Amino acid sequence: MKKNYYKIIGLIIALTCITSVNAKTLVKLKINHKMGDMAYAKNTQSTNNLGQNYDINRLEYYVSNIIVGHDGGALDTIKNKILLINPSGSFETYTLDSLNFTTIEFIQFSIGVDPIYNHSNPTGYAPGHPLAPKSPTMHWGWTAGYRFVAIEGKSGTSMTNP
Numbered sequence: 510m511k512k513n514y515y516k517i518i519g520l521i522i523a524l525t526c527i528t529s530v531n532a533k534t535l536v537k538l539k540i541n542h543k544m545g546d547m548a549y550a551k552n553t554q555s556t557n558n559l560g561q562n563y564d565i566n567r568l569e570y571y572v573s574n575i576i577v578g579h580d581g582g583a584l585d586t587i588k589n590k591i592l593l594i595n596p597s598g599s600f601e602t603y604t605l606d607s608l609n610f611t612t613i614e615f616i617q618f619s620i621g622v623d624p625i626y627n628h629s630n631p632t633g634y635a636p637g638h639p640l641a642p643k644s645p646t647m648h649w650g651w652t653a654g655y656r657f658v659a660i661e662g663k664s665g666t667s668m669t670n671p
Contacts, residue, residue: 533608534607534609535604535607536604536605536606536607536608536613537602537603538575538592538602539601539603540594540602541600542568542600544565549565551565551596551597552565554668561664562665562668563663563664564662564663564668566662566663567660567661568595569593569658570621570657570658570659571592571593571620571621571647571655571658572592572594572618572620573590573618573619574586574618574623575592575605575616575618576616576617576618577613577615577616579610579614580610580611581614583610585606585608587606591622592639593639593640621655622640622654622655622657626655627655628654631648647659
């Protein structure tokens with residue numbers, strides 16, 4: 510009886526070790542949006558490097574082709590993940606995927622929409638999907654492509670120039 514007891518305990522310990530080795534951890538990307546040295550904030554007047562005043566009231570952009578580098582050279586591509594970044598403040602956090610890793614060394618991504626998705630029909634996506642129709646729009650003509658980045662605001666001494 511004792512032999513079977515030790516075998517069962519050994520099996521439980523082995524399964525626990527295998528489970529913990531293969532446990533995935535949720536990876537999140539935290540973006541710190543800045544306007545020069547200041548934290549980004551919509552509708553906040555700032556000055557560019559030419560001394561001209563400006564105020565951004567819309568900032569949106571797509572992130573795709575996400576690759577996570579970890580553990581001394583391992584790479585994981587986050588497949589079919591597109592983020593529509595629309596910061597409401599300086600720090601924004603975005604969930605990427607669950608991965609096996611010890612130490613993340615970098616996260617690489619492209620600004621814009623992957624060519625596979627760029628000319629897709631936005632009405633084919635569920636309303637909460639980043640590529641679904643938006644208001645204001647992130648989609649435009651010329652064989653139905655997406656706007657990769659939208660920055661809108663006012664500038665000038667009286668802040669009336671669009």
